Amino acid sequence: xxxxxxxxxxxxxxxxxxxxxxxxxxxxxxxxxxxxxxxxxxxxxxxxxxxxxxxxxxxxxxxxxxxxxxxxxxxxxxxxxxxxxxxxxxxxxxxxxxxxxxxxxxxxxxxxxxxxxxxxxxxxxxxxxxxxxxxxxxxxxxxxxxxxxxxxxxxxxxxxxxxxxxxxxxxxxxx
Amino acid sequence: xxxxxxxxxxxxxxxxxxxxxxxxxxxxxxxxxxxxxxxxxxxxxxxxxxxxxxxxxxxxxxxxxxxxxxxxxxxxxxxxxxxxxxxxxxxxxxxxxxx
Amino acid sequence: xxxxxxxxxxxxxxxxxxxxxxxxxxxxxxxxxxxxxxxxxxxxxxxxxxxxxxxxxxxxxxxxxxxxxxxxxxxxxxxxxxxxxxxxxxxxxxxxxxxxxxxxxxxxxxxxxxxxxxxxxxxxxxxxxxxxxxxxxxxxxxxxxxxxxxxxxxxxxxxxxxxxxxxxxxxxxxxxxxxxxxxxxxxxxxxxxxxxxxxxxxxxxxxxxxxxxxxxxxxxxxxxxxxxxxxxxxxxxxxxxxxxxxxxxxxxxxxxxxxxxxxxxxxxxxxxxxxxxxxxxxxxxxxxxxxxxxxxxxxxxxxxxxxxxxxxxxxxxxxxxxxxxxxxxxxxxxxxxxxxxxxxxxxxxxxxxxxxxxxxxxxxxxxxxxxxxxxxxxxxxxxxxxxxxxxxxxxxxxxxxxxxxxxxxxxxxxxxxxxxxxxxxxxxxxxxxxxxxxxxxxxxxxxxxxxxxxxxxxxxxxxxxxxxxxxxxxxxxxxxxxxxxx
Numbered sequence: 001x002x003x004x005x006x007x008x009x010x011x012x013x014x015x016x017x018x019x020x021x022x023x024x025x026x027x028x029x030x031x032x033x034x035x036x037x038x039x040x041x042x043x044x045x046x047x048x049x050x051x052x053x054x055x056x057x058x059x060x061x062x063x064x065x066x067x068x069x070x071x072x073x074x075x076x077x078x079x080x081x082x083x084x085x086x087x088x089x090x091x092x093x094x095x096x097x098x099x100x101x102x103x104x105x106x107x108x109x110x111x112x113x114x115x116x117x118x119x120x121x122x123x124x125x126x127x128x129x130x131x132x133x134x135x136x137x138x139x140x141x142x143x144x145x146x147x148x149x150x151x152x153x154x155x156x157x158x159x160x161x162x163x164x165x166x167x168x169x170x171x172x173x174x175x
Numbered sequence: 176x177x178x179x180x181x182x183x184x185x186x187x188x189x190x191x192x193x194x195x196x197x198x199x200x201x202x203x204x205x206x207x208x209x210x211x212x213x214x215x216x217x218x219x220x221x222x223x224x225x226x227x228x229x230x231x232x233x234x235x236x237x238x239x240x241x242x243x244x245x246x247x248x249x250x251x252x253x254x255x256x257x258x259x260x261x262x263x264x265x266x267x268x269x270x271x272x273x274x
Numbered sequence: 275x276x277x278x279x280x281x282x283x284x285x286x287x288x289x290x291x292x293x294x295x296x297x298x299x300x301x302x303x304x305x306x307x308x309x310x311x312x313x314x315x316x317x318x319x320x321x322x323x324x325x326x327x328x329x330x331x332x333x334x335x336x337x338x339x340x341x342x343x344x345x346x347x348x349x350x351x352x353x354x355x356x357x358x359x360x361x362x363x364x365x366x367x368x369x370x371x372x373x374x375x376x377x378x379x380x381x382x383x384x385x386x387x388x389x390x391x392x393x394x395x396x397x398x399x400x401x402x403x404x405x406x407x408x409x410x411x412x413x414x415x416x417x418x419x420x421x422x423x424x425x426x427x428x429x430x431x432x433x434x435x436x437x438x439x440x441x442x443x444x445x446x447x448x449x450x451x452x453x454x455x456x457x458x459x460x461x462x463x464x465x466x467x468x469x470x471x472x473x474x475x476x477x478x479x480x481x482x483x484x485x486x487x488x489x490x491x492x493x494x495x496x497x498x499x500x501x502x503x504x505x506x507x508x509x510x511x512x513x514x515x516x517x518x519x520x521x522x523x524x525x526x527x528x529x530x531x532x533x534x535x536x537x538x539x540x541x542x543x544x545x546x547x548x549x550x551x552x553x554x555x556x557x558x559x560x561x562x563x564x565x566x567x568x569x570x571x572x573x574x575x576x577x578x579x580x581x582x583x584x585x586x587x588x589x590x591x592x593x594x595x596x597x598x599x600x601x602x603x604x605x606x607x608x609x610x611x612x613x614x615x616x617x618x619x620x621x622x623x624x625x626x627x628x629x630x631x632x633x634x635x636x637x638x639x640x641x642x643x644x645x646x647x648x649x650x651x652x653x654x655x656x657x658x659x660x661x662x663x664x665x666x667x668x669x670x671x672x673x674x675x676x677x678x679x680x681x682x683x684x685x686x687x688x689x690x691x692x693x694x695x696x697x698x699x700x701x702x703x704x705x706x707x708x709x710x711x712x713x714x715x716x717x718x719x720x721x722x723x724x725x726x727x728x729x730x731x732x733x734x735x736x737x738x739x740x741x742x743x744x745x746x747x748x749x750x751x752x753x754x755x756x757x758x759x760x
Contacts, residue, residue: 012184019188019211023195028203035207042214045181049225051233054217061240066210066247073251074203077258098197102190105489106183109482119178119483120463120473122227137230138237146234147278148287148344149407152399153241155294156415159392160245162301162385163422167252167437178460186486189453196446205442212449216456223460232459235407239452242414246445249418253425253441257434 007048015041028074032067039063053135181222188215202257206250213243279344285334286343286350288327289358290398296320297391304384314373314725317387321366324394328362331355346466347405356606356754357401357533360613364526365394367617367729372518374723375624379516379632381427390522393419397530404541406455406465409534413451413498416530417444420523424515436514443497443507451494457487458542470542479546488550491538498531501561501591505584509568512580517632520576521620524583529609532590536605539594540756547597555595555687561588562690566697575623575634578701579616582660585698586612592691593675599755601678606751608671611659611740615668618656618733622649625722633718636705640714649720650709652734659737661702662695667740670748 018037025031043058142150188211195208217236224232284291300316303309332355334341340351368390376382392415399412421444425437459465461483462473477484493504500508512520539550565585572578586608593605626633643650659666672695679688722730740747 008180012180015184016187016191019191022211023191023199023204023208025204028201031204031207035210038211039214042218045184045218046221049221051221051224051236054221054233054236057237057240061244062210066244069247069251070203070207073254076255077203099190099194102193105486106186106190109183109186109486119223119460120227122229122463134233138233141230141234142237144278145231145345145347146238146407148347149238149405149411152290152396152408152411152415153238155297155392155395156241156245156411156418158298159389159415159418159422160248162389163249163418164252166383166385166422167249167425167428168255182460185453185456189449192449193446196442202438202442206445209442209445209449212446213452216449216452219453219456220459223456223463227460227463229463231463231465232456235456235459235465238407238411242411242448242452245414245418246441246448249421250438250441250445253421253434253437256425256428257431257438260429260431260434 004048007044011041011044011048014038015045028077029071032070032074035070036063036067039067051134053138178222178226181218185215185218185222188212188218202254203251206247206254209246209250210243213239282341283343283348285330286341286348286402288330289324290395290402292320292323292327293391293395293398296323297388297395300384300388300391304388310382310384311373313382313384313387314369317369317391318366320391321362321369324358325362328355328358331358342404346468347408348399348402349404350402351756352753353533353536353756354402356750357529358398360529360609361394361397361401361526364522364529364613364617365390367613367621367733368518368522368526370725371521371617371621371624371729372516373725375516375518375726376426377723378627379427381516386423386426389419389423393423393522394526397526397533400530401533401537403534403537404467406458406467406470409537410448410452410455413531413534414448416527417448417498420444420519420527423519424511424523426519427516430514432514433516434514436511439507440511443504447494447497447504449494450490450497454487454489454491454494457483457490461487467537467541471544474542475545477546479549484546485549488543488546492550492553495531495535495538496557499528499535499587499591500584501557501587502564502584503560505561505564508584509577509580512583513574513576513634517576517620517624517634520579521617521624524580524620525609525613525616528583528587529613532605532609536594536602536756540602551595551597554591555684558588558591558595559687559690561585561591562694566694566701569698569701572701573636575619575636575639575705578636578705579619582698582701583616585694589672589675589691592687593678595687596675596678596682596684598678598682600674600681602755603748603751604671604674604676604678606754607674607744607748610747610751611667611671611737614733614736614740615656615659615666618730618737619653619660621722621726621729621733622653622720625720625726626718627721628716628718636708637712637714638718639705639708640712641717642709642720644713645717646720649730652730653709654706655734655737657702657706659741661699663699665741667737667744669741670744674748674751 015038018034021034022031039062043055046055192208192211196205220232220236331350342349396412396415403409421441424440425433427433458470462470497504562585565581569578569581590605590608593601659668662668662672676688
């Protein structure tokens with residue numbers, strides 16, 4: 001086996017195991033820690049595929065930003081009380097049906113075999129001149145082809161900021 | 176590594192995330208499960224980007240991460256407002272919240 | 275090297291740019307001037323500018339046909355112009371209803387109108403987008419603004435809960451949608467709809483990868499248009515949201531999601547039509563069944579209208595299941611008519627109050643005929659239209675969709691749809707009976723502001739006008755068809 005195969009399976013096992021732990025832990029703090037482990041695994045997968053920039057973004061933004069946000073909110077909620085309560089929703093049977101269907105789908109596709117998965121044709125490496133590094137390539141495409149979504153994303157983040165402030169601000173006269 | 180392996184990995188992660196959203200009662204864990212789903216999407220995009228030798232997939236990933244951050248911020252904001260009024264973070268203790 | 279941003283790009287993007295600018299402007303003026311009453315007016319001025327920009331789009335489409343901007347990520351065509359007008363009309367109606375309602379709820383703040391315009395900017399992008407990333411970000415912009423607006427009455431538990439539920443299921447559906455998009459990227463190596471159309475056309479119909487992409491994308495979009503079995507968020511979100519937002523979500527967000535759905539299914543996926551048309555037919559049938567039957571027993575007006583809106587989504591989806599030009603014309607006309615009839619009813623509901631709280635039950639309408647005969651008659655017009663009774667506008671939307679189904683040979687779906695019209699008539703007549711036949715000892719106060727009155731009257735007038743003189747509106751709907759069907 002080649003090194004990258006070994007690494008792939010290592011990361012895949014880490015991702016799936018941590019994801020399962022994330023959704024089954026009784027204590028939310030443990031869930032958050034397992035979520036971090038999942039995200040690190042995904043960053044590893046990115047590195048394996050030569051997406052260094054995204055691996056960095058994953059660590060800084062996802063783990064450093066989003067998960068910390070989760071942990072902040074967990075601090076506002078009394079965890080000790082949480083952990084005594086039931087974990088799963090009472091309508092588990094609906095979920096079981098959905099899970100069985102989705103897993104059946106996955107099984108069907110696995111059974112079909114790898115040959116039936118035809119993705120698009122890989123393009124031959126284009127002449128990009130001096131642009132070689134991953135972040136440079138991303139920058140080039142982001143600010144030419146995806147300029148519009150980039151600008152829209154700024155409004156999206158503005159809306160998220162307004163939303164978070166409007167929702168989480170203390171009630172006037174409550175405290 | 177054949178791209179199929181990544182597709183199967185991402186699909187498994189998608190299933191775990193979906194099951195998490197639908198089964199867990201704790202809203203914070205539900206929001207985490209949504210992050211798992213978006214990570215499944217990203218694994219797909221980066222794998223295809225590598226396979227197709229085409230950087231667009233990685234750029235798409237940046238937008239998905241942006242969206243994940245925005246959704247988490249608003250979701251947790253709403254959760255705090257809810258907690259102020261109700262003192263619960265359990266999905267099925269929200270009276271109207273039944274599915 | 276080509277310039278990054280040209281005048282054509284600006285022209286195509288103008289509605290979205292204007293909406294974002296006015297959205298930011300409202301936030302700033304609200305903060306700096308602290309003059310709450312100007313916010314709604316500023317938003318209306320913004321809508322006026324957008325309407326002018328759309329008129330220019332309309333002229334341009336008549337002269338040049340379809341046009342693309344920014345490397346093919348946005349398009350201007352009859353389809354986008356039509357849907358953009360729909361968003362403008364529904365935003366105007368929502369704003370003029372909201373200014374009074376939010377005052378009554380003591381939540382009339384600038385952010386509310388800013389978010390309304392940002393949501394509309396997202397919708398504009400959804401109708402014009404021709405590329406997956408743009409469509410996805412547009413959708414998220416709309417959805418996030420709506421999550422916040424639904425929960426805007428943040429001191430009310432009901433509003434918080436509605437927003438939470440809307441967000442969880444909305445985010446789940448966005449995840450599925452993005453998953454489908456990622457696979458479309460995988461099979462084509464591009465995010466442009468035209469390139470994806472080529473890649474999809476070169477594939478077998480039974481291709482498993484295509485199947486995953488199709489299923490996940492459909493699931494994501496089915497959530498957004500709230501059709502069965504992905505409708506469970508709608509009644510709760512509609513009931514808990516501020517009434518003007520309920521109307522805005524049920525009309526504009528649904529119209530935008532349908533626009534995006536049509537872009538995706540009629541451009542890249544048109545070559546696998548055989549695959550998704552039966553799926554849509556089945557989902558539409560299920561939706562009409564559940565929506566209509568669940569509406570029969572509701573006592574809360576907003577909840578009743580939520581279920582009725584689910585069944586309306588089923589009817590609109592039938593137009594796509596027919597998959598021919600008549601069906602698509604029916605979709606456009608149906609959505610146009612649906613704005614007016616739905617907004618009219620919600621305008622009246624938003625004006626009903628009982629002891630300082632919003633009154634939302636059918637019983638609160640008891641004896642309306644004796645107290646306010648004018649409102650009762652306007653409501654009668656709107657409800658008859660919602661039920662699809664012939665002289666009213668609602669009839670024509672259904673008529674073209676059924677005609678499309680008959681042309682496509684789907685007699686079973688057409689018959690089922692027609693039967694459910696009878697079922698829906700029952701629950702709309704429950705409201706009519708309450709207004710005309712029941713007496714009330716403690717009537718709810720109905721005190722609409724000027725804006726609400728205008729919205730109510732304008733909605734009823736348009737409902738009648740489209741019903742009595744449908745030709746120009748049918749022509750508008752015809753111009754809006756996406757000509758991509760085989």
